[in-house]
Amino acid sequence: MRQFFILFIFGIILTFSSCRTDFDTVANSGNLKFSKDTVYLDTVFKNIGSGTYQLKVYNKSKDDISIPTIQLKNGLNSKYRMTVDGTSGNNGKIFKDITLLAKDSLYIFIETTADITDANPTDFLYTDQIQFDSGANLQEVALVTLIQDAVFLYPKQNPDGTKEKIKIDDKDVDGFYLDENDPVNGNELLFTNQKPYVIYGFAGVPENKTVTFQAGARVFFHANSGLYVATKASLQINGTASVTEKLENEVIFEGDRLESLYDNIPGQWNSVIFANGSKNHAINHLTLKNAITGLNLKNPDNSTTIQIKNTQIYNSAEYGILAQNAHIIGENIVINSAGLATLSCVYGGDYIFTHCTFNNNWQNSAQFAVNLSNSLAGATPETNPLTQATFNNCIIYGSSSNEFNLNKNANTPFVYQLNNCLLKFSSSSTNPDYQFKTDVAHYNQIILNENPKFFNISQNKLNIDNTSAAFAKGNQAYVIPLDIMGKTRTSPPDLGAYQSAAFPK
Missing domain, CATH: 2.60.40.10 (Immunoglobulins)
Incomplete structure (x- = not known):
C-alpha cells in the first residue's frame, strides 16, 4: 500500500510540473x-x-x-x-x-x-x-x-444558374464560342501579345471562322479547359523565332498554375481539339505544355494539309499529337514525354515529318514515341487507308525498349517509310514489319539503338552536340535549311529538330 501511495504522489507531482511548463513563458x-x-x-x-x-x-x-x-x-x-x-x-x-x-x-x-x-x-x-x-x-x-493583368475568357452564366455549354463529340461541356464582336473583349478571334489570356472551359471557334494567334501570344488554360476548332473552322498560329530563352516571339499554351512546382506536371488542362471537318490550319512556333493531349485532330477535312512547323509539345498525360485520318506536313517538331505516345497517327491519313524529334521517357510499359495505325475501334468503317507516313532525318527515341509501333490492318493500305532516322527498337523481332536493316522498301539508313545524348530530357532540352549519334547523319536531300531555333543547318545536317551546338549552361 505504501508503494502505491508513493507512486500516486509522484504522478501528481509530474502532472503539475508538466502543466506548469506549458504556461511558464x-x-x-x-x-x-x-x-x-x-x-x-x-x-x-x-x-x-x-x-x-x-x-x-x-x-x-x-x-x-x-x-x-x-x-x-x-x-x-x-x-x-x-x-x-x-x-x-x-x-x-x-x-x-x-x-x-x-x-x-x-x-x-x-x-x-x-x-x-x-x-x-x-x-x-x-x-x-x-x-x-x-x-x-x-x-x-x-x-x-x-x-x-490578363484577358479572361469563360462560359457565361445562364439565367437558371447553369453555365453556358458547347457540344464536343456529342457531349455537352462547359464552354463558349469566341466572338469577334464581344462588347467587353472586342475581337476574341484575335489573340495578341498585349496581355495574356486565361481560358475557363472550352473556347470554341465557330464554323467558317478563323482564330489567329499573333507572335508572342500567351494563353493559360484552367483545369479541364481547352480550345475547340469546330467543323469548317480554322486555326492559325503565327509565332516566329525567338532570340532569348524567354521565347518572346513564340506562341505559348499552358496551364494557369504559375507556381514553379507546376512547370512540368502533365494533365493540367485538356487539349486543342480539331473537329471532324475543320480545315486550313497552320501552326508555326507554338510551345504547348502540360495538357492531357496537346493537339487532338479528330478527322479534320482531309482535302487540306495541316502545316505544323517549329513546334514544341511537352509533358502530355496521354498524347503529344493524336491525329485521326489527318493530312500533316510537320517540320522541326519536338515532342517530349507523353503517357501513351508522343505522336500517334491512327485511322489512316497522310503524313510527312522532316527533322522532327520524338522522345518518350514516360515510365509506362505501353508507351511509344511514334505509333502508326490504319484502324480505329468503334469507327465506321473501322479501317481507313494510311496513304503515307514518311519520316525524314528524324529521331524516334525514349526509355522503353521499343519506341516505334505499327498497328496494321492487312486489308487496308498501310504505306510508311523512314529515311535517315535514329530509332530506338532494341527487341529482336522476326516480324517482317521491323526489319530495319534489310527492308529497304520501308527503311533507309537507320541508326538503331544509339544514344542521341540529349542535353537534359527532364528539362525538355533535347538539343544535341557533336558527340551525339545523330550528329551529321542526315540526308541533304531532305534538309530544312533552318532548325527549330532559326539556326542554319550544316551539310550533312544533324538528325532531329536541333542543329548541334555547345550545350546551354
Missing part, C-alpha cells in the same frame, strides 16, 4: 529566426488565388516565449492571408499571444488574392510584411507577389 525578446527573410509568391493573375507558401519561425532560446502579435503590416486591408500554427486569427491578418516553446518552431502558411490595381503601377508587384511583435522587438519578413 517569457516575453519575446526580438530574436526569432526565420527560414527566409522574404517570401516570394509566384506570379498570379489578377483576382485569382495563389498557391500556398510556407514560412518557418524558430525559437533558438532555452525559454518558452510568448509573441504578443503576429500580423500583416497592412492589417485587415492586406491582400495576403495567413494561418499560424493552424489557426486563422482575425481574418488571417492579425494573431495575438502566440506561444513558441524553447528550441521549437512554428509554421506560417501564406496566400494572396489581389487585383492589378493593388500592385505598384511601375513594376506590378504587390508587397506587404509579416510583423512579429512591435517596438524594439519588431521583426519583419517581406512578402512579394507579381500581379499579372
Whole structure:
C-alpha cells in the first residue's frame, strides 16, 4: 500500500510540473529566426488565388516565449492571408499571444488574392510584411507577389444558374464560342501579345471562322479547359523565332498554375481539339505544355494539309499529337514525354515529318514515341487507308525498349517509310514489319539503338552536340535549311529538330 501511495504522489507531482511548463513563458525578446527573410509568391493573375507558401519561425532560446502579435503590416486591408500554427486569427491578418516553446518552431502558411490595381503601377508587384511583435522587438519578413493583368475568357452564366455549354463529340461541356464582336473583349478571334489570356472551359471557334494567334501570344488554360476548332473552322498560329530563352516571339499554351512546382506536371488542362471537318490550319512556333493531349485532330477535312512547323509539345498525360485520318506536313517538331505516345497517327491519313524529334521517357510499359495505325475501334468503317507516313532525318527515341509501333490492318493500305532516322527498337523481332536493316522498301539508313545524348530530357532540352549519334547523319536531300531555333543547318545536317551546338549552361 505504501508503494502505491508513493507512486500516486509522484504522478501528481509530474502532472503539475508538466502543466506548469506549458504556461511558464517569457516575453519575446526580438530574436526569432526565420527560414527566409522574404517570401516570394509566384506570379498570379489578377483576382485569382495563389498557391500556398510556407514560412518557418524558430525559437533558438532555452525559454518558452510568448509573441504578443503576429500580423500583416497592412492589417485587415492586406491582400495576403495567413494561418499560424493552424489557426486563422482575425481574418488571417492579425494573431495575438502566440506561444513558441524553447528550441521549437512554428509554421506560417501564406496566400494572396489581389487585383492589378493593388500592385505598384511601375513594376506590378504587390508587397506587404509579416510583423512579429512591435517596438524594439519588431521583426519583419517581406512578402512579394507579381500581379499579372490578363484577358479572361469563360462560359457565361445562364439565367437558371447553369453555365453556358458547347457540344464536343456529342457531349455537352462547359464552354463558349469566341466572338469577334464581344462588347467587353472586342475581337476574341484575335489573340495578341498585349496581355495574356486565361481560358475557363472550352473556347470554341465557330464554323467558317478563323482564330489567329499573333507572335508572342500567351494563353493559360484552367483545369479541364481547352480550345475547340469546330467543323469548317480554322486555326492559325503565327509565332516566329525567338532570340532569348524567354521565347518572346513564340506562341505559348499552358496551364494557369504559375507556381514553379507546376512547370512540368502533365494533365493540367485538356487539349486543342480539331473537329471532324475543320480545315486550313497552320501552326508555326507554338510551345504547348502540360495538357492531357496537346493537339487532338479528330478527322479534320482531309482535302487540306495541316502545316505544323517549329513546334514544341511537352509533358502530355496521354498524347503529344493524336491525329485521326489527318493530312500533316510537320517540320522541326519536338515532342517530349507523353503517357501513351508522343505522336500517334491512327485511322489512316497522310503524313510527312522532316527533322522532327520524338522522345518518350514516360515510365509506362505501353508507351511509344511514334505509333502508326490504319484502324480505329468503334469507327465506321473501322479501317481507313494510311496513304503515307514518311519520316525524314528524324529521331524516334525514349526509355522503353521499343519506341516505334505499327498497328496494321492487312486489308487496308498501310504505306510508311523512314529515311535517315535514329530509332530506338532494341527487341529482336522476326516480324517482317521491323526489319530495319534489310527492308529497304520501308527503311533507309537507320541508326538503331544509339544514344542521341540529349542535353537534359527532364528539362525538355533535347538539343544535341557533336558527340551525339545523330550528329551529321542526315540526308541533304531532305534538309530544312533552318532548325527549330532559326539556326542554319550544316551539310550533312544533324538528325532531329536541333542543329548541334555547345550545350546551354
